[in-house]
Amino acid sequence: MGPSRPLAKALGGHFTVYSYDRRGRGESGDTRPYDTEREVEDIEAVLMAAGGEAFVWGMSSGAMLALMATTRLPGITKLALYEAPLIVDGSRATTEADWAAIRAAVAAGQLGEAVRAFLKSVGMPGLLIALMRLTPIWRKLKAVARTLPYDGAIVAGDQLGKPLISGRWASVTPPVLVSDGGKSPAWMRHGNRALAEALPNASYVTLAGQNHMLKAKAHAPVLVDFFNRQP
Template sequence: MPYVVQGDGELLLFVHGSLCDYRYWQPQVSGLSKHYQCVAVSLTHYWPAAGTPADMPFSWSRHADEVAEFIRRFGAGPAHVVGHSRGGCVTFHCARRHPRQVRTLTLADPGGPLQVAGRPPAKLPEPVNALRARAAQLIEEGDLDAGLQLFVDSVSRPGFWAKSTAAFQRMAIDNAHTLARQFRDPLPPYTPEEAAQVRCPVLLVDGEKSPLMFRRTAETLASWLPDARRQTVNGASHGMNLAHPAAFNRYVDEFIRSAGEGRAG
């Protein structure tokens, strides 16, 4: 996986979500590299190595294992891992499957449905699936702007795409080819049993204005995980680390330091 690295200290690894790549974390890599060795990766299939073979599976499960393998090969782990949106689900399963590679885990608006006991198998609501299918169709037809606007506004808030910076829009356009593949690889539901397998300290971060599904997931996971705490970035929606990077960076730094004090104690 392509990556950027800055700073010295304990390894702090950032994993992006939908339509993004390592550029998404620039405010975190710059701001936190004073205290950590910050590494942001681009998952397989994403820019700048977007030309993967058509027969190479696009898989959240493979991504989870690849993140663990990256940490192992990088040689500075275990890592403090931060995942956003779809990347939150990827890193959740990375920490569950590969506990030796993950020292702490920060999940920012983690993506994926919740499986609550006694309820039917969890899946995204049909209107959401229909919207995503339409977004993928528009992109495959060449209408990138309309397709990206439809999807990005649905996971943040109406009007977010139009107000996004040119850099964010360029990044999303560079990764638009992943969206249809992503929809064919739906994220698995979170379960209490799997949450109990994540033994490292976990910080759950949501945005005050994030869509309800993300805030509900953060709240529920906080009650399921063995060692969890929560923070909310005021005034922010789904892209809280970009909207208010100073607050987001402070929460991550304070969490890692407090987790380290707990280990020392």
């Protein structure tokens, strides 16, 4: 679950929360070769465990995965997305070279380099990356580094600096909440605003003072309000 664990705990006082580790992470196994369809099937399995219908939340690449699942699974009755990493204009460089470097590092077994390349691609300063190497979190990041190309498989096609294709998500008719952080970079906010505009039944909110480092205290009340809201 990673950074979403505190959020799951905060939501647990309002809803029955089902959470899981994505493929190759935490307690979940892995099936190779990787295919995004297997990840959609994982979400379907959680839906079935929840009785066949559920509200779904996802952040970053998980937000795009949840959106992908909603086009296939009618049991998703509401969808909340936080900071899907879309690049829809020229406000930052595209990521083709970044994902290629990450894949190459993983293939060579250079997991620390894969983590460094990933953090650089999301805009983390080099000095901060160097400092992170000295902290316990670096070991945790290396432990999941083999799955970084999975994130690329989900999001890379939407990081090409091009506008979203009109009508692409026309089948996503459940209510959707798209949110981002007020301290996040312009490219992230541009992408999420464009995503909300591209969905047929979406609302968009910016969380003041927040960024890509999820804080449950700020995010949970917004989700409780959205999930409890009547159609």
